[in-house]
Amino acid sequence: MGIDNRKSALLAIFVFILFLFFFFYPVTLVDEGDNNIRVFSTGLTQVIFYDDIQYTFKEENIFFYEEIPFEEFILLNVQNGFLLRQSGDSLVQRQSNDSSAMVYFKNKNTLYNLYNLDNFFYNEKWLEELVVESKDFLENISEIDEPMYIIYMDQSRSFQVLPSVYVVNSSKDLVHELSHYFFGYKVKASPTDTWHEILAETNSLLFLREVYPEEYLKELELKKSGFYDEPYGESVISFMEWLDFDKEKIFDIERYILNNFDRLDDKRFENLVENIN
Known part of the structure; x- marks a missing residue:
């Protein structure tokens, strides 16, 4: 009985540590929706992005999921994470490291036609x-x-x-x-x-x-x-x-x-x- 309790406790600790890891170093998926970028995360994702509606750079903490609207152009830098996935028809540049950024561009509301x-x-x-x-x-x-x-x-x-x-x-x-x-x-x-x-x-x-x-x-x-x-x-x-x-x-x-x-x-x-x- 004592061994089972110890195993359960160790499993609970392991799961908790795993949760903390993926919360603060999340797996993050970024893809493109209708006039927005969708960010899916296993925890807390810190991002810097350029808002082409208000013409300004913004910092934001995203918990699990958020949609970021854009009209023609958006750049997004994910500052933390264990694994980053990026997709979308108008993705013209991928983020390769912490100091770079992914860029989505749509020309006149059509998929990028340059x-x-x-x-x-x-x-x-x-x-x-x-x-x-x-x-x-x-x-x-x-x-x-x-x-x-x-x-x-x-x-x-x-x-x-x-x-x-x-x-x-x-x-x-x-x-x-x-x-x-x-x-x-x-x-x-x-x-x-x-x-x-x-x-x-x-x-x-x-x-x-x-x-x-x-x-x-x-x-x-x-x-x-x-x-x-x-x-x-x-x-x-x-x-x-x-x-x-x-x-x-x-x-x-x-x-x-x-x-x-x-x-x-x-x-x-x-x-x-x-x-x-």
Whole structure:
């Protein structure tokens, strides 16, 4: 009788520990419903997602099940879990680790029906010329051979969901965001580093100078006047001045970084730049 009680107690403890494990490190299934994302979980799932209805990022704790509505675009990062499953007809990028995100995109409420140029996909026809120009420009650094999804959305800011999804709200932002495929994804930076932002914004300026010279002059004045927060203002100008605003010198150091580093920090970047001249 005592042995049976001990076995029952051990079984109860085991089941309780198993419950706690799957509650705090849940198996999570994410799939697509009608105008929503459905999250099924064995416990507590912590998520960060972009709400394309209110145009804002949100954090939420999901207990067992929740539906998250979206109209055209949603990105979702599951921050905890033992096992993550992702599915859906409009899933264009899967979450591969804690620092990446899954992305669902529907174009005009139909399952994603994007324009296509080589490995670039985009949701507005007028983006085609910009995609061609940006792609050609960035090939000065290196080719991009992965699928790239360019999504235009009329909202307050542009951003990227590395490695494959780039959300832009203006034509001048595309080269900046795509530059993070090289500097931010191929060559990693820490959350406190700014070197990759300086390079991305430098590329954006060089692109404007080459393709839209009037816009370039406007951006140059805005950066010099302190209109932009750092590192998007004077830091970019200082970097370009150090290299004489010379496109080839800038591309040389960018290619060097891309070919010789998997990760870079601000101090090492400063040393590289100082040793150029």
